Amino acid sequence: MGDNNVNLPPGFRFYPTDEELVVHFLHRKASLLPCHPDAIPDLEVYPYDPWELDGRALAEGNQWYYYSRRTQNRVTGNGYWKPTGMEEPVVSSTSNKRVGMKKYFVFHVGEAPTAGIKTNWIMQEYRLSDSASSTRSSKRKPQPKIEYNKWVICRVYERNGDDDNGTELSCLDEVFLSLDDDLDEISLPN
Secondary structure, X not given: OOOOOOOOOOOOOOOOOHHHHHHHXXXXXXXXXXXXXXXXXXXXXXXXXXXXXXXXXXXXXXXXXXXXXXXXXOEXXXXXXXXXXXXXXXXXOOOOOEEXXXXXXXXXXXXXXXXXXXXXXXXXXXXXXXXXXXXXXXXXXXXXXOOHHHEEEEEEEEOOOOOOOOOOOOHHHHHHHHOOOOHHHOOOOX
């Protein structure tokens, strides 16, 4: 895991669900609460090309997790993260309420927005939902407002063409990842 000192027991596997990432990690980070074990490092992900991320975080298979600041600029030295599909809600399994949002990005090599070549690098960006942040921040009126929307968790991985290396995707996830904005490549029957 590089220079990060995470004291984890032998056999530890880090396979958090979407809900666990949002509720148990991201919410604690945004609230400035400690998270033990501290398995997700802080890293401004977006200046890095995805292949430069290896060794900068706890790796579980071919997946890396990072806390990062939310930004509109997702351009690296060699390419850019292009959003794909729509944001989808992360829903609590106990209350059935939306606790966060998840957005997919695909890394393209080249200049944004039209000159890039699509790669197999995928990023899932998790953020707290606006309703969750306003509800929690309103309970603490005497204290300064916590800016929940500044932090995100990024899950970055390289998807193989035929094999996803154990990454479980929902049907909706598969549809979002299969979408390609280059409609010129689609040939319609006459």
